[in-house]
Amino acid sequence: MNSVVVQQPQQLALVARPMPEPAQGEVRIKVLRAGICGSDIHIFHGSNPFAKYPRVIGHEFFGVIDAVGEGVLATRLGQRVVVDPVVSCGHCYPCSVGRPNVCKTLQVIGVHRDGGFSQYSCVPEGNAYELPAEIPDEEAALIEPFTIAANICEQLQPTPLDVALVYGAGPMGLTVVQALRGVYGVEKIVVTDRIPERLQMAQENGADLLVDNSVIDLPTYLAEQGISPTLIVDAACHPTILPQAIALASPAARIGIMGFSSDECVINQQLITSKEITIVSSRLNRRRFPQVIQWCQDKKIQPRKLITHTYSYQQVEQAMALFEKDQKSCCKVVLTF
Known part of the structure; x- marks a missing residue:
């Protein structure tokens, strides 16, 4: 072989x-x-x-x-x-x-x-x-990436009331967007990335608002739109993101971290505690395959x-x-x- x-x-x-x-x-x-x-x-x-x-x-x-x-x-x-x-x-x-x-x-x-x-x-x-017969071959290899989204969503517990902000419109960010919209019914999803073509993909996968943060200041944009995210997912994993996410987050918000950056970042403990923000990390998946297979069967993703x-x-x-x-x-x- x-x-x-x-x-x-x-x-x-x-x-x-x-x-x-x-x-x-x-x-x-x-x-x-x-x-x-x-x-x-x-x-x-x-x-x-x-x-x-x-x-x-x-x-x-x-x-x-x-x-x-x-x-x-x-x-x-x-x-x-x-x-x-x-x-x-x-x-x-x-x-x-x-x-x-x-x-x-x-x-x-x-x-x-x-x-x-x-x-x-x-x-x-x-x-x-x-796999059930109704899941075609060409989609089957994509089950695993969606288990990563399932894992972080299980920790963040999205609801339709959430206003979500997703950093990064790569494959991981897009699986999260699909899950937030199709599975959890989140009605407002903001995606930020530095590549316009990736932002277009995010829109095709369920994002509502797109922010090219190479030309638009994200905090200023969100303030102008009156948006205070209640759920934030870092699918880009840059050391500047977590401090910014903490600053942007609504009181009682949840922040989920994906990725393996070893770069250091400085965060403000007062902001975390004063808003009682929950910060979780997520690695791989915790036996989420049956869950994602069901999502596929139900056409939620x-x-x-x-x-x-x-x-x-x-x-x-x-x-x-x-x-x-x-x-x-x-x-x-x-x-x-």
Whole structure:
């Protein structure tokens, strides 16, 4: 079989590897589709601190179970499945309180262990969720990105009364916008970004007000519009955002942080306490796959709107370069196998 392997930073190759055999409790998946994520780019560049090399990348993927390991029922053969990349121990403190996404011995498929940019991939049976027939192949690889939105929304508990502000109109920001509008019924959603084409995508995915903060001062604009956000999501992860979000937030607002920036920022504790602001962070997902699969079945989200490009896995270098460099026309890139 062929696998997309980052041999070491800046070295990507298609490598012929032996067919893997599922271990006890595992299933083998014949991969059909896989989405490219920013973390794949980070592993390629050597800027993901968790990755070990060589590594088969890819954590957004789906396919068909074609083999099962010991202890797995044969009835799973032939199932169309999407893969949760979070592999946890099940007994540490975070796991015991329902937070396996921050397990003390967390492994992420495609980061800590080989992932889905391969013709075949073996994963724990419990990480493979069966898909209903009505969810088409081209949308299936987008289930995982929407679990990230589901995770942060579960913590923020949006309601129709909220006025939402989303920083960043990249793939993560857009999944949040779709969830806020389609699932939680938030009626006013402001999105800010520095790329006009991305703001247009945000509008197509449910945003009401668009702010190009490369030319418009966001605090001034919101003040002129009389907008005091009650729910803020940082999907851009720049060190200037959290201090600004705290200043802009309504009393009793909730702020959600996505991303892994290690840059320091200075925040004003008085502003947080005086307005009793809730600040939460979110990593990966806490078994949100059944929830997002149901969203898709109920047509509350539209994953296909995010797919702008599709490539064969044999064109992975071209696909990853496009994803990284063309932020004007590119949102989600899907590889076919």
